[in-house]
Amino acid sequence: MRRVVCPGSFDPVTNGHLDVITRAAQLYDEVVVAVGANPAKVTLFTPTERVELIRDATKELDNVRVDHFEGLIVDFCRRNHISAIVKGLRAVSDFDYEMQMAQMNYSQAGVETLFMTTNPLYAFLSSSLVKEFCQYGGDVSGLVPPNVLDQLNARLSQP
Numbered sequence: 001m002r003r004v005v006c007p008g009s010f011d012p013v014t015n016g017h018l019d020v021i022t023r024a025a026q027l028y029d030e031v032v033v034a035v036g037a038n039p040a041k042v043t044l045f046t047p048t049e050r051v052e053l054i055r056d057a058t059k060e061l062d063n064v065r066v067d068h069f070e071g072l073i074v075d076f077c078r079r080n081h082i083s084a085i086v087k088g089l090r091a092v093s094d095f096d097y098e099m100q101m102a103q104m105n106y107s108q109a110g111v112e113t114l115f116m117t118t119n120p121l122y123a124f125l126s127s128s129l130v131k132e133f134c135q136y137g138g139d140v141s142g143l144v145p146p147n148v149l150d151q152l153n154a155r156l157s158q159p
Contacts, residue, residue: 009043012044012045012127014122015122021064028086029063033065089116
């Protein structure tokens with residue numbers, strides 16, 4: 001069975017993330033979306049909430065499983081017998097950082113990283129931008145799945 005992991009903080013999951021997940025699901029037998037707990041990031045949603053939001057958004061994809069992890073993604077890969085990571089790239093600036101991570105992951109654990117270019121429709125999109133835009137009343141309905149939009153509006157609604 002060909003399995004890959006698609007890791008990230010997904011705070012929240014966007015249509016750009018879902019595009020990469022869906023495309024990976026067409027190429028692999030199983031895609032594990034791994035929601036990371038990064039202590040350096042202040043998040044809007046808890047890891048459990050993010051897992052549930054992604055599960056709901058990917059429920060039509062039979063070969064996608066959602067889990068969470070703490071620590072290193074390569075340790076998650078070892079525990080789950082996954083030999084490759086799939087990462088979406090929006091721009092050259094993403095590549096610089098992701099290439100260093102890919103080389104570190106391979107040198108430490110032999111885990112390969114596969115890069116997938118982002119659909120141009122979502123090249124500008126980031127979770128941070130979605131949260132900021134939504135917080136100030138912007139319409140992000142075309143940028144996140146409906147279940148995420150509902151939760152964003154509930155969490156960030158202006159008093």
